[in-house]
Amino acid sequence: MLFRRFASTSCLPPTIHQLLRSETTSPSSIQVNGWVRSVRRQKKVAFAAVTDGSSSHDLQAVFLNTDLAKRLTNGCSVRLTGKLCTSPGAGQAKELQVEEAEVVGECDPELYPIQKQTLSVEYLRDNCHLRARTSPVAAMLRLRDTFKTAIHEFFKREGFHSVHTPILTSNDCEGAGEAFRVAPLTSVHPASSGLPPKTEEFFSNPSYLTVSSQLHLEALAAAMSRVYTLSPCFRAEPSQTARHLAEFWMLEAEWAFTQSVDDVCRVVEAATKEVLQAALASQDMEVFAKDFDPSRLEALKSAADASRAWPRMSYTMAVEKLTKSGVAFQFAPEWGKPLQSEHERWLAEILIGGPVFVTDYPASLKPFYMRANPDGETAACFDLLVPHAGELVGGSLREERLDLLEKAMERHGLDADTYRWYLDLRKWGGAPHGGFGMGFERLVSWISGIENVRECIPMPRWAGRMLL
Amino acid sequence: MLFRRFASTSCLPPTIHQLLRSETTSPSSIQVNGWVRSVRRQKKVAFAAVTDGSSSHDLQAVFLNTDLAKRLTNGCSVRLTGKLCTSPGAGQAKELQVEEAEVVGECDPELYPIQKQTLSVEYLRDNCHLRARTSPVAAMLRLRDTFKTAIHEFFKREGFHSVHTPILTSNDCEGAGEAFRVAPLTSVHPASSGLPPKTEEFFSNPSYLTVSSQLHLEALAAAMSRVYTLSPCFRAEPSQTARHLAEFWMLEAEWAFTQSVDDVCRVVEAATKEVLQAALASQDMEVFAKDFDPSRLEALKSAADASRAWPRMSYTMAVEKLTKSGVAFQFAPEWGKPLQSEHERWLAEILIGGPVFVTDYPASLKPFYMRANPDGETAACFDLLVPHAGELVGGSLREERLDLLEKAMERHGLDADTYRWYLDLRKWGGAPHGGFGMGFERLVSWISGIENVRECIPMPRWAGRMLL
Numbered sequence: 032m033l034f035r036r037f038a039s040t041s042c043l044p045p046t047i048h049q050l051l052r053s054e055t056t057s058p059s060s061i062q063v064n065g066w067v068r069s070v071r072r073q074k075k076v077a078f079a080a081v082t083d084g085s086s087s088h089d090l091q092a093v094f095l096n097t098d099l100a101k102r103l104t105n106g107c108s109v110r111l112t113g114k115l116c117t118s119p120g121a122g123q124a125k126e127l128q129v130e131e132a133e134v135v136g137e138c139d140p141e142l143y144p145i146q147k148q149t150l151s152v153e154y155l156r157d158n159c160h161l162r163a164r165t166s167p168v169a170a171m172l173r174l175r176d177t178f179k180t181a182i183h184e185f186f187k188r189e190g191f192h193s194v195h196t197p198i199l200t201s202n203d204c205e206g207a208g209e210a211f212r213v214a215p216l217t218s219v220h221p222a223s224s225g226l227p228p229k230t231e232e233f234f235s236n237p238s239y240l241t242v243s244s245q246l247h248l249e250a251l252a253a254a255m256s257r258v259y260t261l262s263p264c265f266r267a268e269p270s271q272t273a274r275h276l277a278e279f280w281m282l283e284a285e286w287a288f289t290q291s292v293d294d295v296c297r298v299v300e301a302a303t304k305e306v307l308q309a310a311l312a313s314q315d316m317e318v319f320a321k322d323f324d325p326s327r328l329e330a331l332k333s334a335a336d337a338s339r340a341w342p343r344m345s346y347t348m349a350v351e352k353l354t355k356s357g358v359a360f361q362f363a364p365e366w367g368k369p370l371q372s373e374h375e376r377w378l379a380e381i382l383i384g385g386p387v388f389v390t391d392y393p394a395s396l397k398p399f400y401m402r403a404n405p406d407g408e409t410a411a412c413f414d415l416l417v418p419h420a421g422e423l424v425g426g427s428l429r430e431e432r433l434d435l436l437e438k439a440m441e442r443h444g445l446d447a448d449t450y451r452w453y454l455d456l457r458k459w460g461g462a463p464h465g466g467f468g469m470g471f472e473r474l475v476s477w478i479s480g481i482e483n484v485r486e487c488i489p490m491p492r493w494a495g496r497m498l499l
Numbered sequence: 500m501l502f503r504r505f506a507s508t509s510c511l512p513p514t515i516h517q518l519l520r521s522e523t524t525s526p527s528s529i530q531v532n533g534w535v536r537s538v539r540r541q542k543k544v545a546f547a548a549v550t551d552g553s554s555s556h557d558l559q560a561v562f563l564n565t566d567l568a569k570r571l572t573n574g575c576s577v578r579l580t581g582k583l584c585t586s587p588g589a590g591q592a593k594e595l596q597v598e599e600a601e602v603v604g605e606c607d608p609e610l611y612p613i614q615k616q617t618l619s620v621e622y623l624r625d626n627c628h629l630r631a632r633t634s635p636v637a638a639m640l641r642l643r644d645t646f647k648t649a650i651h652e653f654f655k656r657e658g659f660h661s662v663h664t665p666i667l668t669s670n671d672c673e674g675a676g677e678a679f680r681v682a683p684l685t686s687v688h689p690a691s692s693g694l695p696p697k698t699e700e701f702f703s704n705p706s707y708l709t710v711s712s713q714l715h716l717e718a719l720a721a722a723m724s725r726v727y728t729l730s731p732c733f734r735a736e737p738s739q740t741a742r743h744l745a746e747f748w749m750l751e752a753e754w755a756f757t758q759s760v761d762d763v764c765r766v767v768e769a770a771t772k773e774v775l776q777a778a779l780a781s782q783d784m785e786v787f788a789k790d791f792d793p794s795r796l797e798a799l800k801s802a803a804d805a806s807r808a809w810p811r812m813s814y815t816m817a818v819e820k821l822t823k824s825g826v827a828f829q830f831a832p833e834w835g836k837p838l839q840s841e842h843e844r845w846l847a848e849i850l851i852g853g854p855v856f857v858t859d860y861p862a863s864l865k866p867f868y869m870r871a872n873p874d875g876e877t878a879a880c881f882d883l884l885v886p887h888a889g890e891l892v893g894g895s896l897r898e899e900r901l902d903l904l905e906k907a908m909e910r911h912g913l914d915a916d917t918y919r920w921y922l923d924l925r926k927w928g929g930a931p932h933g934g935f936g937m938g939f940e941r942l943v944s945w946i947s948g949i950e951n952v953r954e955c956i957p958m959p960r961w962a963g964r965m966l967l
Contacts, residue, residue, distance in 0.1 A: 042766045043754070046658035046724065064724070064756035066928050083755075084723035085658055108930040110756070135756070136899070136929035143927055160920040161927065163722035172723060176660045183651065190514035190553055192644045197958045198666065198708075198731045199746050201965055211701070213708070214682040216735070233679070233735055233745070234965035240666075240681070247967060251957060254631035255552035255640060256514065256532070263666045263731070267684070267701055277701070278667050286511070287551075288532035288578070288603070298510045431604070452628040452967055459611055459629065460534050461604035462576040489719060490665045497669055497702035499715060499920055 046085035050115060051125060057115035063090060063127060064110050064135070066164065069147065070103050079103055081111065081127075084163070087170050087314045091118060091126040099132040106138030106145060106164075152486055159490055159498045167481075170318035172489060174310060174479060178471070179261065181309035182282060185302050191257040191284065196244035198263060201236050202449060209266045210239035211277075240265035243468060246400070246453055248285035249429060252464055253456045259284035261471065269494045273483040274372075274421060276472060278492040285429075285466030292411050293343075295426050295465040296388050299415060300341050303386070303424075303469075307335035310478045319479045327480060330418065334385050343388040346370075346409070349378055356382075367393050370414075372421050379416040386417045399443040400453075402428035402465075403435055411465075420477035426467025433457040514553035518583060519593060525583035531558060531595060532578050532603070534632070537615060538571050547571055549579065549595075552631070555638050555782045559586060559594040567600040574606030574613060574632070620954055627958055627966045635949075638786035640957060642778060642947060646939070647729065649777035650750060653770050659725040659752065664712035666731060669704050670917060677734045678707035679745075708733035711936060714868070714921055716753035717897060720932055721924045727752035729939065737962045741951040742840075742889060744940060746960040753897075753934030760879050761811075763894050763933040764856050767883060768809050771854070771892075771937075775803035778946045787947045795948060798886065802853050811856040814838075814877070817846055824850075835861050838882075840889055847884040854885045867911040868921075870896035870933075871903055879933075888945035894935025901925040 044062060045053070065083035077100035080089035092111055094100040103109065110133045118126035145164050155162040162168045183193065199213060216231050232238070241247075244262050251258045264281045284302075289295060310316050311332060320328050333339070344352070346366075353364035353374050362371045370378075370389070379387055390413040394403060401410035412427030430436040436457060440447060447454070475487035485491040490499055512530060513521070533551035545568035548557035560579055562568040571577065578601045586594040613632050623630040630636045651661065667681060683700050700706070709715075712730050719726045732749045752770075757763060778784050779800060788796050801807070812820070821832035821842050830839045838846075838857070847855055858881040862871060869878035880895030898904040904925060908915060915922070943955035953959040958967055 041657055042762075042769050043657050043725070043757075049658055064930070066722075085660075085725070106928045108755075108928040135931070136925070136927075138926075138928040144923075145927070160718040160923060161722075163719055169722060172662060172719070173660055175663070179661055180651070180655070183648070187648070189509055189511050190517055192553075192641055193647055194640060194957055195643070195731070195748055197746060197960060197965075197967070199733070199960050199965060200967065202967070212682040214680040233962060234960060235963050236965060238965055247958060250628040250967070251631055251640070254534075254629075254637060257511070257553070263663070265667070278665060280663055287576075289511075294510075301510050455612075455628060457604070458606075459604075459613070460574045460576040460606040462532070463603070489662055490715060492665060492667050492702060494701060495703050497665075497667060497704060497706055499665070499668065499670070499718070 047081070047083045047088075047090045048085035051086060051088055051090065056117055056125060060112050060114055060130060062110060062112050063092075064108070065090065066108050067103050067105055068166075069105060070100060072097065072100065077103075079109075081109065082166075082169075084169050087166065087173070087318050088123070091120070091123050092129050092132075093126050094129050094132070096129075099129055102134045103132070104138055104140040105147060106140065106143045107134050108136040108138075109133065110135050152483065156485060156491070157498075163489065167318055168486070170315040171475065171479060171481060171487060174313065174315045175471075175475060175487075177309050177313050177315065178306050178474065178478075181306045182261065182302065185305045186257075186259050186284065189257065189298070191259050191286070192255055194248070194251050194255070194258045194260055196241070196247040196251075196260050196262055198241050199234070199238045200241045200247070201234075201238060202246060209268045210242050211265050211267045213238040213240065242266055243281065244283045245285065245466065245468065248283055248466060249464065250452070250456055252285040252287050252466070253460075253462070256288070257284075257286040271494060273485075274473060274476075276484055276488065276491055276493055279484070279488065280471035282469040282471055282474075283466065285464065287462040287464040289428070289465045290463050292390050292413050292426075292428060292465070295428065295467060296343060296390075296413055296415075299388075299424050299426060299467050299469070300386075303415075303474075304335050304337055306474065307331060307478060311335055316479070319481070323480055330385060331478065334417075341386045341388060341415075342383055343390055343413075345390050346392045349374075349389045352382055353377065367395065369396055375414075375416045375421045376418070379421070380418040384418070386415060386423075388413045388415055397427070399439040399445060400427075400429050400436070402430045403439070415469075417477050419480070420473045423473050423477060424467050424469045426465065428463065428465040431457055431461045431463050433461070515549070515551045515556075515558045516554035519554060519556055519558065524585055524593060528580050528582055528598060530578060530580050531560075532576070533558065534576050535571050535573055537573060538568060540565065540568065545571075547577075549577065550637075552637050555634065555641070555786050556591070559588070559591050560597050560600075561594050562597050562600070564597075567597055570602045571600070572606055572608040573615060574608065574611045575602050576604040576606075577601065578603050620951065624953060624959070625966075631957065635786055636954070638783040639943065639947060639949060639955060642781065642783045643939075643943060643955075645777050645781050645783065646774050646942065646946075649774045650727075650729065650770065653773045654725075654727050654752065657725065657766070659727050659754070660723055662716070662719050662723070662726045662728055664709070664715040664719075664728050664730055666709050667702070667706045668709045668715070669702075669706060670714060677736045678710050679733050679735045681706040681708065710734055711749065712751050713753065713934065713936065716751055716934060717932065718920070718924055720753040720755050720934070721928075721930070724756070725752075725754040739962060741953075742941060742944075744952055744956065744959055744961055747952070747956065748939035750937040750939055750942075751934065753932065755930045755932040757896070757933045758931050760858050760881050760894075760896060760933070763896065763935060764811060764858075764881055764883075767856075767892050767894060767935050767937070768854075771883075771942075772803050772805055774942065775799060775946065779803055784947070787949070791948055798853055799946065802885075809854045809856060809883075810851055811858060811881075813858050814860045817842075817857045820850055821845065835863065837864055843882075843884045843889045844886070847889070848886040852886070854883060854891075856881045856883055865895070867907040867913060868895075868897050868904070870898045871907070883937075885945050887948070888941045891941050891945060892935050892937040894933065896931065896933040899925055899929045899931050901929070
């Protein structure tokens with residue numbers, strides 16, 4: 032009777048997560064697969080903590096016949112048969128009383144690279160292919176999945192469609208010149224052939240890895256109204272900070288018929304709160320929250336509160352607040368200059384103590400596509416700043432007025448021919464529209480408290496480093 | 500009272516899809532945004548079909564005051580205010596009785612590239628940025644979204660986690676030499692500097708665009724047990740067929756503790772049937788099914804039937820059937836040679852009349868990582884062949900036995916050092932495991948009946964061609 036739900040609709044046996052959360056215990060024997068995280072041997076009984084990566088809670092396996100536990104070592108993979116029972120011990124509701132144990136894949140406990148003591152992040156980066164076997168990295172990976180589910184559910188409910196925008200593109204959306212180039216097909220090395228270099232392009236025109244899906248999303252929003260994507264993006268920037276990766280994931284959404292920055296911020300806020308709520312409800316957050324300063328968890332709960340709107344202030348107001356703060360910043364805040372990380376952190380961490388939208392930056396600091404405000408100086412845009420992680424989201428209304436867009440492109444020295452299609456979107460039934468981009472690893476970093484984004488993605492890439 | 504669900508939990512007004520599927524009509528006025536697909540003017544009344552891309556059904560807007568419809572043209576964007584009423588006319592359950600109409604973005608009906616008559620696929624490829632405004636392309640995009648949702652729900656229920664595997668990689672999984680290379684950072688063109696070319700790599704080692712996430716998924720499955728990804732993949736293959744793209748999306752899943760090809764096929768079959776059922780239940784399929792040969796829809800329904808298992812046959816049996824078929828194939832079927840497209844289609848379309856798993860191909864035809872069968876000749880693998888689209892899925896058990904894997908790599912001339920991490924997965928608590936890859940655009944093509952995969956993705960890229 033038990034696990035009928037699994038048996039009737041599933042192709043695979045239940046995971047440890049599914050077993051632990053199921054209401055009942057098992058009258059008959061079941062099979063559990065996983066890896067041994069630790070073994071504790073006593074005279075008449077042995078215990079093993081077993082994980083299959085599905086849960087932040089290990090399954091406690093109890094061996095009343097200690098012989099069965101003899102060959103078990105940390106890291107080995109096992110197939111256990113036994114009964115799932117209510118656990119008399121503290122620390123877990125259920126345990127597996129083992130009747131049969133088979134070591135499926137051995138693991139030399141002396142040489143195993145993933146030892147039980149705390150391993151440095153640098154060491155784990157070097158052992159990137161094994162680091163998901165540690166509890167925090169596995170929890171981070173499951174948390175990413177939880178975030179994705181929350182994001183999909185939010186956008187589905189709001190009438191958005193998820194779309195796949197291209198990774199290879201002929202344009203450089205941000206115009207920052209940090210796009211990776213896909214190599215042309217040169218069969219003979221130009222330097223060794225003695226001939227002029229042949230740069231035969233695979234696609235006939237030069238291709239780059241996308242730095243943002245926004246322009247493509249705009250084309251789709253001009254037909255589907257509401258679209259979003261969680262897509263890989265690439266920046267060939269050499270900076271080695273805790274907030275930058277050469278390959279990262281970005282949530283980008285774009286929708287038509289939105290008319291104010293306020294509208295766009297409202298969607299960002301609702302989406303982010305939904306992710307926060309999903310995170311706070313998940314077991315995996317316990318893995319991180321146990322090391323938090325208690326105020327940090329409170330701050331996250333407060334940010335997740337749907338009844339309290341996140342503050343918004345203009346860039347002009349932010350610069351004023353920074354100037355009057357009396358803080359000795361490394362870079363003096365000044366209207367017309369970008370906000371530095373230290374400024375962003377002060378605004379979110381000290382002034383507000385939570386997420387804050389900063390709006391209407393000087394147009395000169397922003398890309399060509401942002402909608403000009405009536406003041407002629409600022410753009411209808413915003414950044415969302417959060418404690419610790421800094422800039423989490425950037426967004427704006429997009430310039431839908433053809434003449435103003437053409438002038439902005441001229442000012443930015445962009446070739447009108449390359450962007451003909453983008454101008455076309457304004458020419459044929461254009462509509463006011465806006466959108467945003469959110470760094471997915473920064474979101475993970477902010478909520479989990481993991482300091483470096485290199486630990487917020489399964490297999491990080493940055494300047495000088497790409498394993499696997 | 501009406502739209503309370505929207506008003507209380509949503510940031511945005513309802514889409515046309517949400518309006519049309521809601522149970523009730525509107526006692527008070529509402530606002531609808533969208534694009535005019537066509538206008539029909541009579542003496543005392545005018546009608547406009549309005550779409551916002553959210554539904555395959557247009558909203559019928561009724562203008563009792565025909566002046567309001569005066570400025571409306573095909574393709575223009577509009578904001579309409581009115582009451583949602585039960586429609587007396589045939590063809591729709593509801594209609595909007597328009598009280599106010601505003602043209603938000605004009606569209607010259609003479610010059611608009613998306614005219615009402617049927618446009619050729621080639622013309623629409625050239626106008627890739629506008630083609631989502633046509634009904635079939637929009638339906639295809641929504642269908643992709645429906646597929647993705649079905650996939651995520653299936654894998655979630657089966658205890659899988661969705662993971663983001665890297666796009667930039669140092670290995671070429673399939674070993675077919677068709678990986679795109681990311682260009683090194685050479686500031687001076689080697690041919691013009693007179694110096695030996697400097698190939699300074701951004702990541703210190705050469706990097707490629709992934710051709711498959713499988714090896715990375717294997718690393719994660721060795722920690723999380725069950726993982727999957729829907730990820731972009733890239734092949735620099737020059738072939739110009741209806742089934743190949745240079746950039747495409749692949750659903751790949753990998754799980755530990757699976758022990759037979761049969762197990763892997765069962766998961767593939769269940770996942771695919773769930774997508775089929777979601778497709779058949781969606782309004783968007785109507786857009787395609789209305790042009791189907793009736794037998795095609797029946798075949799899809801039959802394939803979706805959970806109570807009927809898809810047939811499985813060995814490669815050896817398939818070759819025998821082909822040989823005895825009496826069909827004059829261009830390539831004679833022969834044991835030890837790959838199945839050609841014509842063979843695959845005959846098996847799925849003629850012999851079986853539906854999806855069929857072909858298993859246990861000669862190991863010499865398959866990549867190094869597939870598990871060797873006891874017969875010493877074949878691999879524990881399969882292809883799923885479907886009518887029209889041919890090979891939809893490929894999968895296998897992976898070789899988990901370290902010594903056999905090392906020998907296979909040697910046979911394939913692979914460098915053990917590059918794959919040290921991959922061997923490591925077998926060394927430390929390895930487990931039998933398997934998985935598969937499914938071409939997402941081929942799935943769309945098979946189910947929708949769209950012939951060419953270039954029309955199954957928003958913005959296609961193939962050899963010689965990359966717009967936007």
